[in-house]
Every structure is written in structure tokens, then in C-alpha cells.
Amino acid sequence: MRTVNIDVTLRDGGYRNGFNFPLSYALQHAKLSVEAGFDWIEIAYRKGSLLPMPDLGLTGRGDDDYIAAMAREVGPERIAMILHPKNITDDDLPAMYAAGARLVRIILPAQGYEAGLARIRQAKELGFTVGVNFARISQWAGRDVVEVATAATDAGAEFVYLADSNGSLSPVDTTDLTTLTKSVTGRPVGLHAHNNLGLALANAISAVAAGATWMDSSIQGMGKGPGNLIAEQWLAHLDRTDAEAAGRLHLGPALELADLLLDTIPEGAPSLPLPDLVLGRYDLSVEHRKNLLGDHREGIATARTLAAVR
Structure with missing residues (x-):
């Protein structure tokens, strides 16, 4: 089954540089990401991450003019955003859609997730493609996965992302969580992997084998801590193993983008x-x-x- 790929470099990579990507770089990044075959580029948080940060940069704020500039560069159908419900007001989702965002992921906790359900419904009414992220999934009890996934999809979420925020999942864990979530909701399941233990690629492969059809990755793995699933490795893997993906994904532009990142953003270098x-x-x-x-x-x-x- 076709894997939907999201490039999360500009958003998750922001944890390394205070979200201070220059607009000129972000525009070049988005263009090359599309050439590489990514379905969506997650360009920013809307109004910050879970905890407040001082001097929040461009890709941590997700301002309307930034969304509009990125949408003009690559088309609204490629522009994704992510948000914590506690950070936004009723005006944010309409403004984001008007500026050019077309996919939004809403981060839900295991407890106290109810406020996020209203945001799912609002986003659906506006015309967004809507998904949810379960952050720190390695710490969730199975019953919480069942409860929140059921509530979120009943509210209109079209896919559910398992976010290994602590980088603690093993391939066996990933298989079990993917299978559970898919069986409960019947909706597409995605993985957002972190590479603390060097298992991001193995976990991605296990997730897809268990039925996951959405996948996050970032150029050079740039992301919080030791980073995410490395996009170049993931695309190379798909190019070798998935004939359908090989026809629409292009490793060359991804490698050019890796060079651009390393030349432009000092914090983009791989790190453990x-x-x-x-x-x-x-x-x-x-x-x-x-x-x-x-x-x-x-x-x-x-x-x-x-x-x-x-």
C-alpha cells in the first residue's frame, strides 16, 4: 500500500536551532522536498510547542504570512502544520487555511484530550486533511491508545500518528502499537520516529510491515535530540524495496537538499x-x-x- 511521506525538517529540526530557519532557506527546502517526492512538508508549529520557548523563530510560530509564502512556492496541497490545542484560539485554524495550509495534525495527550476533539471537528469543517499525533506514545497504556484513538477518529481524524517522542520504542513495540491502533480505528496509522537508540529506520520498517501507511522523516534526521528517521535513508530504502514508491520518490533531490541543509544551517549536522x-x-x-x-x-x-x- 502507498506510503504517505511527510518531511518534518522545518518543524522538528527547529528544536536544534530555536526554529530560526531563514525564509529563503525554507522556500528552497520546500521546493527540493517536493522534487524528492514528499507528499507534505510540515512547515511549522502554530504558536509554539508544548512548553513556551523564548525568541521563538519562524517555524515555531507558523505565522500567516509564512504559510502564504510557502504555499505560493509549492502549492497549498503540500503545506502541513501541527499544533497543540492549548496554544490556539478559534481564529487560528480559519486563518491557517486561508493562508494556504491544507493538512493539520493535532497533538493529543493520553489524558485531557477532550479540547482537541473540538479542534478536529473545526478543522474538518474548514476543509483540512486532519490527523492526530499521540506524543510520547512509549508511555501510553494500551487502554489509553484505544480510548483516545476511538474518540479522535469518531470526531473526524483521518489518520493517527504514533509519535515516539522519547526515542524509546523497539521494532516489536512499534509493531504492537501499529497493529493495536489500526485494529481499533480502521484508519491509516503513521509513525513519527526519534533516533535516540538508533532504531528509527528499523521501527519505520516494522511499522509499515504492520500496516502503517504514513511516515515522518527529516533531512539528515534533523530534529529534537538525536533527531528523527533520516529522510535520505528512508527514501533509499523505499527505492530499493517498493516499486511503486521508486516511481515517485527521487533520492537525487533529497541528497541535494541534505547538502543545502548542511551548508546553510549549522545545527543540521547529524548529532547523538x-x-x-x-x-x-x-x-x-x-x-x-x-x-x-x-x-x-x-x-x-x-x-x-x-x-x-x-
Whole structure:
């Protein structure tokens, strides 16, 4: 079955550079991403991530004029956004649609997700393609996956993304979660993988084998901590193994985009911060990172304690 691919570099990569991508770079990025065959480019958060950040840059704000510029460059049918319901008002989704966004992903927590259901309904009425993201899915109980996925799809969500925000899933975990979500909703399932344990590609392959049909990746893996599924690797894998994908995905422009990123954005270089590896091992969120800096042995002991009391 056809895999829908979302390029999340401009959004998730923003965790590395304060979301401060120049508009000129973002426009070039979007153009090459489309040439590479990505179905959607997720260009920004709308009004920030979960926690407030100072001096939030272009791709963390998702202003209307930025959306409009990107839509003029590659067409509205490629423009995706993501948001936390708590950050927006009734005016945001209509403004985003008018500016040129056509896909929106709404991030839902395991508890207190009800406010997000109203945003799903509003986005559907406006004409968006609407999906939901389950953040930190590695910490969700199975019953919560069932409850929230059912509520979200009943409200109109067209697909459900499992977001491995802590980078802690294994291929077996990914298979089980994909199978569960697909069986509950009957809707397409996607994976947003982080690479804390070097398993993003393996998890992506496992998710697709279990029936996932949506996939996030980023150029050079640029994303929070050690980053996401590396887009160039993912496209190369699909080119080798999926005849349908090989006809519409193009590795050459993706490699050109990787060169552009590395030449233009210093924070785009691949990185494996050692505290983030420990976070992945103990299934801890990025908020715990400050507790693991310094002596590695002490950091691991702290991580064990935090995981035990979570």
C-alpha cells in the first residue's frame, strides 16, 4: 500500500536551532522536498510547542504570512502544520487555511484530550486533511491508545500518528502499537520516529510491515535530540524495496537538499548527544535532560531513579 511521506525538517529540526530557519532557506527546502517526492512538508508549529520557548523563530510560530509564502512556492496541497490545542484560539485554524495550509495534525495527550476533539471537528469543517499525533506514545497504556484513538477518529481524524517522542520504542513495540491502533480505528496509522537508540529506520520498517501507511522523516534526521528517521535513508530504502514508491520518490533531490541543509544551517549536522541516548534507554522525556548532564555514570543512576518513579 502507498506510503504517505511527510518531511518534518522545518518543524522538528527547529528544536536544534530555536526554529530560526531563514525564509529563503525554507522556500528552497520546500521546493527540493517536493522534487524528492514528499507528499507534505510540515512547515511549522502554530504558536509554539508544548512548553513556551523564548525568541521563538519562524517555524515555531507558523505565522500567516509564512504559510502564504510557502504555499505560493509549492502549492497549498503540500503545506502541513501541527499544533497543540492549548496554544490556539478559534481564529487560528480559519486563518491557517486561508493562508494556504491544507493538512493539520493535532497533538493529543493520553489524558485531557477532550479540547482537541473540538479542534478536529473545526478543522474538518474548514476543509483540512486532519490527523492526530499521540506524543510520547512509549508511555501510553494500551487502554489509553484505544480510548483516545476511538474518540479522535469518531470526531473526524483521518489518520493517527504514533509519535515516539522519547526515542524509546523497539521494532516489536512499534509493531504492537501499529497493529493495536489500526485494529481499533480502521484508519491509516503513521509513525513519527526519534533516533535516540538508533532504531528509527528499523521501527519505520516494522511499522509499515504492520500496516502503517504514513511516515515522518527529516533531512539528515534533523530534529529534537538525536533527531528523527533520516529522510535520505528512508527514501533509499523505499527505492530499493517498493516499486511503486521508486516511481515517485527521487533520492537525487533529497541528497541535494541534505547538502543545502548542511551548508546553510549549522545545527543540521547529524548529532547523538549522549544524554539523549540515556533518555531513550530509560524512556524519559526531554524535560529530564538537564538532570543527566555532567558525569555519565551519575547521569545513568539518576535516569534509573527517574524511570522507577515515573
